[in-house]
Amino acid sequence: RGVPTIADGGYQGTGLLIPHRKRRGQEHLSPVQEAENSVHRHARARVEHALSRLKNWKILRDCRLKGNGVHQAALGIARLHNIALTG
Structure with a gap:
């Protein structure tokens, strides 16, 4: 809803922000495209590392084996996080 969503190259044509790719016959990406790919790569790396943790x-x-166990665990973690922030 108005917030850009970044994804990898497998989501071409979906309207998501994906890295620039070289077109057929193109030898190199422009410096602007390289810079945008670098920002994209760093942002995705942070998200992927957080999910892996x-x-x-x-x-x-x-709890992944239980129906909505992940949902309930995530709610509990969010509550504990909010309590820690309000200290």
Whole structure:
């Protein structure tokens, strides 16, 4: 809803922000395209690393087998996070 969503190159034609690719016959991307790809790469890396850390948490590994267990665990984690912020 008005917020750009970044994705990898597998989502071509979906309207999501994907990295620039060389077109047929094109040897190099322009410096602007290279810079945009770099920003895109760094943003996606942060998200991917955060998701991989979440998958290492035992509570999330265990509750994935239960219906809406991940949803309930995420709500609990969000509540604990908010409590920690309000301190």
